Amino acid sequence: MTPVTCTIEPDELLGLSALVELDRTAAGGGTCAGAGSSTGTCTCTCTCTCTDAVRTAKTLMRTALADKLEQAGLPWAPSAKAASERAALAAEPASVMRRITGNGKARKAAAWLAAAALAVTLWGGYTRDWQWTGFRGNNQLWAWLTLLLFPVVLGTIPLWIQAKEYIGKGRRVIYAAAIAAWTGLVIAGYLIPLNWTGFRGQTLWAWLNLLVLPTAVAITMAVASMRARRPQARLRPYHKAVIAALAAGWIVTVIGGYALQWQWTGYAGNTVWGWLGILLPLVFPTLLLPPLLKWVSGNAAGRASAAYQAAMARTAIAAAGTSP
DSSP: OOOOOOOOOHHHHHHHHHHHHHHHHTTTTOOOGGOOOOOOSOOOOOOOHHHHHHHHHHHHHHHHHHHHHHHOOOSSSHHHHHHHHHHHHHHOOOHHHHHHHHHHHHHHHHHHHHHHHHHHHHHHHHSSSSGGGGGGTTHHHHHHHHHHHHHHHHHHHHHHHGGGGGSSSHHHHHHHHHHHHHHHHHHHHHHOOOGTTTTTOHHHHHHHHHHHHHHHHHHHHHHHHHHOTTTTOOOOHHHHHHHHHHHHHHHHHHHHHHHHHGGGGGOOOHHHHHHHHHHHHHHHIIIIIIHHHHHHTSSSHHHHHHHHHHHHHHHHHHHHHOOO
């Protein structure tokens, strides 16, 4: 692959220098007097700043490329054949369904129509006792959780992953308050109890069955996104601490549920087969699927990453050779 030399503008170099200084400060390092150079090339006397600027630029470019490729439906480091096939597919005349889904007004009208139909169905099911709706038999919050939790997670997790840097602090505080309020509602549903929640009588086993599929999907999407953006990324210490705490808590409930007969766990009577139905969706995509895919594909992702790193190294060397 022919090396490509890119020239950046002075304001872009200032932005890179600022990011380098922020990263160095966060890592406990010092500052560099040459980091504020406003020329289009690295002229600072501190060689670490130039190296860090190149590394930061590569990271930013990789992240932006991964996002754009994902939006275009292409894998990382796509071949020329894959790019040509995707371009040919995009050039095909849009079908009726694609034209409708690509029309903002049509989507908005469909959303309002669906909301109106749902409102009428809810009104008829709960107040007029329309038997065909089946709502009267599912008049508790627990039933609606079972119905809606998975599609809500499936629809919102990609937004959290792709745009988390742009979610402001105030909105994060609102989300934290909503989670705290939800936790209080669950506790109240058991202690008061609030019959309309349907929580009273639901054991830990029922909660595990409710949460396992949405959790598995969220973990899989998060891990896939992390590897696309940063192939060498590893779990941070607090991630490991949370996982260890959850695993320890689960082991305690297993001992209590089976050996001490804790009725609230609902574990008694559930066999290994039942546990496989809960644990496999969590374990398979995170622990078993990556090595399986690596073996099936012949480590295609690793070879693509190595090719990218080699190309970037050649680019950096070419850029260093043309610098004054």
